[in-house]
Amino acid sequence: MSAGHPVELDSLFGDYPLDQAFDEMREASGELRPQYRALAETLAGLPAQELQRRKQSADLAFLTQGITFTVYGRDEGTERIFPYDLLPRLVTAAEWDRIERGLTQRITALNLFLRDVYSDGKILNDRVIPRELVYSCKHYRRQMRGLQVPRNVYIAVVGSDLLRLNDGEFVVLEDNLRVPSGVSYMLTNRRVMKRTFPEMFHSYGVRPIEHYPQLLLATLRSLAPEGRPEPNIVLLTPGVFNSAYFEHTYLARQMGIDLVEGRDLVTHDNIVYMRTTDGLKRVDVIYRRVDDDFSDPLIFRGDSSLGCTGLFNAYRAGNVTVSNAFGTGLADDKAVYAYVPQMIRYYLNEDAILPNVETFLLGDELQRKHVIANLDKLVVKAVGESGGYGMLIGPQSTERQREEFARQIEANPRNYIAQPTLAFSRAPCLIGDRLEPRHVDLRPYILFGDKVNIVPGGLTRVALEKGSLVVNSSQGGGSKDTWVLEQ
Amino acid sequence: MLSRVADSLYWMSRYLERAENTVRQLDVTMSLMLDAGGADEETRWNHMLDALGKHTKMDWNGNLEEMAYKLIFDQQSPASVTYCITGARENARQVREEISSEQWQRLNRLYHQMHSPHTQSQFASSISDVLASVVDGIHLFQGVGASTMIHGQGWQFIRLGRYLERAYATATLLEVNQSEIFHSHLREDSGYPYLELVGLLRCCTAFEAYCQVYTADLTPARILEFLLLNRDFPHAIRYSVDCVRYAIESIQRSGGRRPPVELSSGIGRLHAMLGYTSVQEILSGDPAEFLHTIREQCLRIHELIYSYYVHYSIQSALAV
Numbered sequence: 001m002s003a004g005h006p007v008e009l010d011s012l013f014g015d016y017p018l019d020q021a022f023d024e025m026r027e028a029s030g031e032l033r034p035q036y037r038a039l040a041e042t043l044a045g046l047p048a049q050e051l052q053r054r055k056q057s058a059d060l061a062f063l064t065q066g067i068t069f070t071v072y073g074r075d076e077g078t079e080r081i082f083p084y085d086l087l088p089r090l091v092t093a094a095e096w097d098r099i100e101r102g103l104t105q106r107i108t109a110l111n112l113f114l115r116d117v118y119s120d121g122k123i124l125n126d127r128v129i130p131r132e133l134v135y136s137c138k139h140y141r142r143q144m145r146g147l148q149v150p151r152n153v154y155i156a157v158v159g160s161d162l163l164r165l166n167d168g169e170f171v172v173l174e175d176n177l178r179v180p181s182g183v184s185y186m187l188t189n190r191r192v193m194k195r196t197f198p199e200m201f202h203s204y205g206v207r208p209i210e211h212y213p214q215l216l217l218a219t220l221r222s223l224a225p226e227g228r229p230e231p232n233i234v235l236l237t238p239g240v241f242n243s244a245y246f247e248h249t250y251l252a253r254q255m256g257i258d259l260v261e262g263r264d265l266v267t268h269d270n271i272v273y274m275r276t277t278d279g280l281k282r283v284d285v286i287y288r289r290v291d292d293d294f295s296d297p298l299i300f301r302g303d304s305s306l307g308c309t310g311l312f313n314a315y316r317a318g319n320v321t322v323s324n325a326f327g328t329g330l331a332d333d334k335a336v337y338a339y340v341p342q343m344i345r346y347y348l349n350e351d352a353i354l355p356n357v358e359t360f361l362l363g364d365e366l367q368r369k370h371v372i373a374n375l376d377k378l379v380v381k382a383v384g385e386s387g388g389y390g391m392l393i394g395p396q397s398t399e400r401q402r403e404e405f406a407r408q409i410e411a412n413p414r415n416y417i418a419q420p421t422l423a424f425s426r427a428p429c430l431i432g433d434r435l436e437p438r439h440v441d442l443r444p445y446i447l448f449g450d451k452v453n454i455v456p457g458g459l460t461r462v463a464l465e466k467g468s469l470v471v472n473s474s475q476g477g478g479s480k481d482t483w484v485l486e487q
Numbered sequence: 488m489l490s491r492v493a494d495s496l497y498w499m500s501r502y503l504e505r506a507e508n509t510v511r512q513l514d515v516t517m518s519l520m521l522d523a524g525g526a527d528e529e530t531r532w533n534h535m536l537d538a539l540g541k542h543t544k545m546d547w548n549g550n551l552e553e554m555a556y557k558l559i560f561d562q563q564s565p566a567s568v569t570y571c572i573t574g575a576r577e578n579a580r581q582v583r584e585e586i587s588s589e590q591w592q593r594l595n596r597l598y599h600q601m602h603s604p605h606t607q608s609q610f611a612s613s614i615s616d617v618l619a620s621v622v623d624g625i626h627l628f629q630g631v632g633a634s635t636m637i638h639g640q641g642w643q644f645i646r647l648g649r650y651l652e653r654a655y656a657t658a659t660l661l662e663v664n665q666s667e668i669f670h671s672h673l674r675e676d677s678g679y680p681y682l683e684l685v686g687l688l689r690c691c692t693a694f695e696a697y698c699q700v701y702t703a704d705l706t707p708a709r710i711l712e713f714l715l716l717n718r719d720f721p722h723a724i725r726y727s728v729d730c731v732r733y734a735i736e737s738i739q740r741s742g743g744r745r746p747p748v749e750l751s752s753g754i755g756r757l758h759a760m761l762g763y764t765s766v767q768e769i770l771s772g773d774p775a776e777f778l779h780t781i782r783e784q785c786l787r788i789h790e791l792i793y794s795y796y797v798h799y800s801i802q803s804a805l806a807v
Binding site for chain 1: 584738742
């Protein structure tokens with residue numbers, strides 16, 4: 001450590017390990033990266049115990065505001081606080097510029113892909129993407145074939161997961177094109193951070209993100225059916241038992257729109273209404289936080305009562321906009337993901353700005369053999385799952401788990417992909433009373449209405465367990481505020 | 488406002504009012520049991536259950552403390568206070584975006600208090616403290632609501648629920664008690680009937696208010712007049728009905744939909760019954776019949792509100 005830093009910082013860092021993984025705060029030599037200097041100085045300038053006191057005050061703010069999520073698979077959906085780390089993750093203007101351009105390009109191409117596949121299928125006819133891969137995807141919805149989607153926007157709300165690899169470059173790990181969640185944590189993290197560390201905001205030019213709800217509302221409004229100048233926009237939630245119910249109530253309140261459940265909606269003559277105390281009120285745009293499967297028992301799963309009977313027909317008739325569209329899960333299928341660079345080339349005639357992670361498709365016999373022989377080095381994922389469920393991390397797995405996965409792969413190769421175990425970047429976190437590095441990812445939130453719009457920031461998720469590579473909140477992950485800097 | 492939301496707010500409020508009423512009647516009944524000369528415990532207990540409504544099934548087992556514990560904490564019984572508070576919280580949880588965070592926190596705290604082993608184990612040694620703290624919790628919730636929530640349609644549905652429940656409960660209480668009040672032969676014998684009458688007033692937190700209006704000279708006719716026809720006392724039936732009427736009118740004003748004639752005439756009739764009848768007229772007629780009519784009217788109003796604001800048919804709504 002250079003002489004310029006006060007001793008307190010050394011004690012804070014302790015024996016902070018640096019190895020080949022990219023550290024967000026420090027260079028390989030141990031030097032602080034320039035953008036983190038002011039942060040380190042602020043920390044060093046705090047009196048003893050002050051950091052702990054602020055952490056407690058931040059935790060309390062989350063608790064009293066009831067900022068929680070629900071964990072499935074345990075006793076009747078336990079409500080939990082989303083663990084929060086006090087130190088912000090910094091993204092420089094140059095880094096952000098690349099991310100923004102890369103995601104804009106990617107989302108544009110993915111949207112064109114959905115439109116193409118659900119209409120003419122040119123990309124399939126030209127054999128750029130194998131037809132069987134698309135038609136065998138469990139999120140492919142044949143009902144969407146030939147359907148005119150408002151403004152041709154299939155994916156209005158997207159959250160893509162980025163990782164930073166050893167060389168410092170960001171890559172895309174996956175795209176969440178169905179019902180991405182977590183944006184409420186991005187917003188509440190910032191609010192709590194402003195209360196906890198006001199002085200740091202003075203020393204940094206942090207770009208604001210607070211207008212996200214307003215942008216989301218504008219995006220939804222821009223997709224309203226023709227001839228509805230004052231559209232009635234609602235947020236459709238599965239209800240109080242959903243893991244993201246807090247987020248649904250939060251966004252509805254921030255946008256000033258009604259939070260509806262399936263039982264609040266009725267359709268008549270292909271028009272969707274909600275039941276209000278003033279009678280039936282027509283619904284024009286539905287921001288849908290219910291999966292395809294549960295959205296309309298007439299078309300999708302008949303045993304579900306979470307959605308609205310007749311919704312799809314009203315949608316098909318063009319009387320209501322549903323965002324995201326149905327069947328968008330096709331394009332975030334983890335096997336289809338492998339073809340996104342080809343899509344970008346095919347539709348936009350450009351090279352992908354943000355690269356993919358190398359991905360093995362297990363439908364291919366050669367690749368499958370290679371993967372099964374190297375299961376202990378690879379990460380295997382089920383193609384249609386998210387949230388860290390249905391996944392094998394080779395280096396951390398047992399012999400028995402690997403055998404189990406090999407059997408599952410042989411039984412249904414299309415259902416799995418494999419990727420190298422990535423050494424993605426780590427950022428300092430306050431663990432106890434000192435800083436320790438933990439792996440982080442970054443999920444920016446992309447809105448697509450009239451044009452692609454990305455608020456400068458996102459949710460930095462942290463694998464809080466030492467050495468863990470899993471950042472999902474359902475698997476013990478936490479989060480950090482993410483600051484995109486003016487410079 | 489969404490019908491489901493209105494429904495939840497309405498029931499949240501009714502459940503809390505019901506919980507408060509139950510606590511108060513239990514408190515009064517238990518303290519009346521302390522004085523010699525009246526009915527035995529079992530008679531009193533069953534009498535109280537009647538006054539709480541016919542649906543209450545809790546057979547007397549000879550142990551007052553156990554019975555009281557059940558009435559407060561037994562979650563399986565729809566009559567229990569805990570059941571009501573749980574129902575209120577469950578409704579509130581589904582409309583968290585409609586009520587203020589302060590309201591939610593108060594109700595949540597009350598809910599956890601009812602479920603805490605500490606409260607339950609303390610019960611035997613401090614029954615009246617526990618009862619008082621439940622009423623406090625409910626009052627706190629109502630006060631916080633009054634000062635933090637938007638006083639729009641949702642607020643009016645909360646008031647609608649509270650006052651309809653209150654009017655109905657008070658009418659039930661008076662109906663169950665009226666024969667004894669007016670046909671008691673013990674009246675002149677001792678201090679005993681005096682305590683009975685005080686108890687009746689205290690069931691409606693009305694003793695002090697009554698004294699302010701009539702002095703401590705308790706007569707059955709005045710008590711009936713006060714609990715039925717007083718326009719300024721919040722637990723009187725007339726006051727409650729006026730509040731129901733006001734809430735319905737506010738909801739209609741903010742909605743812009745023409746209300747069904749049955750609803751406005753139903754509430755208007757009830758209002759007129761209480762506003763333009765003297766207690767002498769009621770006493771010279773059939774008081775039981777009068778009270779019974781009030782209850783029927785309350786039920787009818789509830790049904791009309793439901794069929795108009797919450798469970799209306801799509802056909803009827805499209806025809807408008």
